[in-house]
Amino acid sequence: MTVANTVEARCCFKLLYAIVVVLLLHMSSPCIGCSERERQALLALKQGLVGDDGDLLFSWGREAQNRDCCQWDGVYCNNETGHVVKLDLGGMYLRGKISPKLIHLQHLEYLDLSFNDFNGSKIPDFIGSLSNLIYLSLSEANFGGQIPNQLGNLTHLQYLDLSFNEDFDSENFFHAKNLNWLPNLSSLKHLDLTSTNLSDVVGWLEAVNMLPKLTNLILQGCNLPPPIISSVSIMNCSNSLVHVDLSLNNLNSSIFQWLSGTHTNLVYLDLSENYFRGPSIPASFGNMSSLVHLSLYYSELEGGIPNSLAKLCRLRRLELYGNSLSGQLTNFVEILSECAQNTLEYLDIRGNNLSGRIPESIGQMSKLETIDFSQNSLEGF
Ligand SMILES: *[C@@H]1O[C@H](CO)[C@@H](O)[C@H](O)[C@H]1NC(C)=O
Numbered sequence: 456m457t458v459a460n461t462v463e464a465r466c467c468f469k470l471l472y473a474i475v476v477v478l479l480l481h482m483s484s485p486c487i488g489c490s491e492r493e494r495q496a497l498l499a500l501k502q503g504l505v506g507d508d509g510d511l512l513f514s515w516g517r518e519a520q521n522r523d524c525c526q527w528d529g530v531y532c533n534n535e536t537g538h539v540v541k542l543d544l545g546g547m548y549l550r551g552k553i554s555p556k557l558i559h560l561q562h563l564e565y566l567d568l569s570f571n572d573f574n575g576s577k578i579p580d581f582i583g584s585l586s587n588l589i590y591l592s593l594s595e596a597n598f599g600g601q602i603p604n605q606l607g608n609l610t611h612l613q614y615l616d617l618s619f620n621e622d623f624d625s626e627n628f629f630h631a632k633n634l635n636w637l638p639n640l641s642s643l644k645h646l647d648l649t650s651t652n653l654s655d656v657v658g659w660l661e662a663v664n665m666l667p668k669l670t671n672l673i674l675q676g677c678n679l680p681p682p683i684i685s686s687v688s689i690m691n692c693s694n695s696l697v698h699v700d701l702s703l704n705n706l707n708s709s710i711f712q713w714l715s716g717t718h719t720n721l722v723y724l725d726l727s728e729n730y731f732r733g734p735s736i737p738a739s740f741g742n743m744s745s746l747v748h749l750s751l752y753y754s755e756l757e758g759g760i761p762n763s764l765a766k767l768c769r770l771r772r773l774e775l776y777g778n779s780l781s782g783q784l785t786n787f788v789e790i791l792s793e794c795a796q797n798t799l800e801y802l803d804i805r806g807n808n809l810s811g812r813i814p815e816s817i818g819q820m821s822k823l824e825t826i827d828f829s830q831n832s833l834e835g836f
Pocket residue numbers: 534535
């Protein structure tokens with residue numbers, strides 16, 4: 456072998472080495488897409504699921520041209536790390552089982568499986584291992600049985616929606632025996648458990664109170680038992696709440712105590728259909744000066760409408776119908792029409808026992824679209 460040849464060979468080897476290094480770098484770089492482990496996890500997930508119209512996840516394939524799972528429908532990757540961070544399979548009407556391999560998507564921050572059909576099965580415990588989740592929606596997905604305590608592991612969650620999982624066909628209704636896991640979700644801003652049977656959850660208000668960042672609380676039609684108001688649960692109640700819907704439950708008037716005074720940021724409050732059995736609307740509701748929407752219909756409320764309520768000058772919608780409210784309406788409407796002159800759109804007080812005449816000042820309310828004073832004892836009706 457000549458000297459020249461050896462130099463040439465070395466050169467060749469170096470070039471080859473460089474090419475191999477470049478290739479290796481390229482393969483591990485994010486631009487080639489998701490990792491093999493995450494790809495396999497998604498394929499396992501697909502295998503467990505079937506759509507109504509055949510294969511809705513047809514972009515999820517093993518073929519060479521489909522290698523990059525970051526390009527698949529509903530799959531989103533972080534553009535720097537290449538990890539799958541978002542999975543949006545909402546509204547695909549998928550049926551079947553959720554593969555436990557889902558937990559291999561360890562970097563998942565956003566998971567939406569709403570509007571699918573999991574046939575009354577339990578929410579899998581292993582969801583609790585997706586500890587980076589910020590957003591979880593399992594709404595209207597036909598889950599049944601008990602909410603797993605493992606959700607308490609999802610300490611980064613800001614948004615949790617488990618609403619409308621109603622399995623009408625079986626005894627297997629969607630429910631929770633306790634909410635002991637809830638206080639662990641200390642970043643939570645939005646909680647919707649609408650239509651979850653919470654009739655056994657005596658300490659629900661204490662649990663909710665321990666969420667310092669909660670802005671939206673939606674527990675409609677949850678069979679909520681009356682709240683137990685300890686001095687602790689009043690003292691610690693958060694001022695962060697903006698939207699509260701506790702309609703269609705079994706609350707008693709102790710809930711007024713919790714709301715009074717402290718919830719100054721409330722914009723939306725619905726306590727309708729709670730069968731309060733006789734109390735008046737507390738005058739202190741007039742302190743919730745940010746309220747835009749107040750619903751208290753069909754709630755067995757009695758007594759007069761406090762004039763303080765007429766000073767809620769941002770109100771757009773006021774629904775007090777179907778109670779046994781009594782007394783003079785005139786003064787209340789006069790103050791309200793002054794105060795909410797340019798905001799109030801909807802006023803429904805029908806089906807009470809209110810008297811007096813309707814003042815002309817009501818004509819000042821420029822935004823009023825719907826007004827119903829019927830089925831009272833008002834003059835001129
Ligand atoms: C990565 O995504 C972020 C927003 O999600 C965007 O601002 C940024 O420009 C993207 N970077 C690249 C290299 O595409």
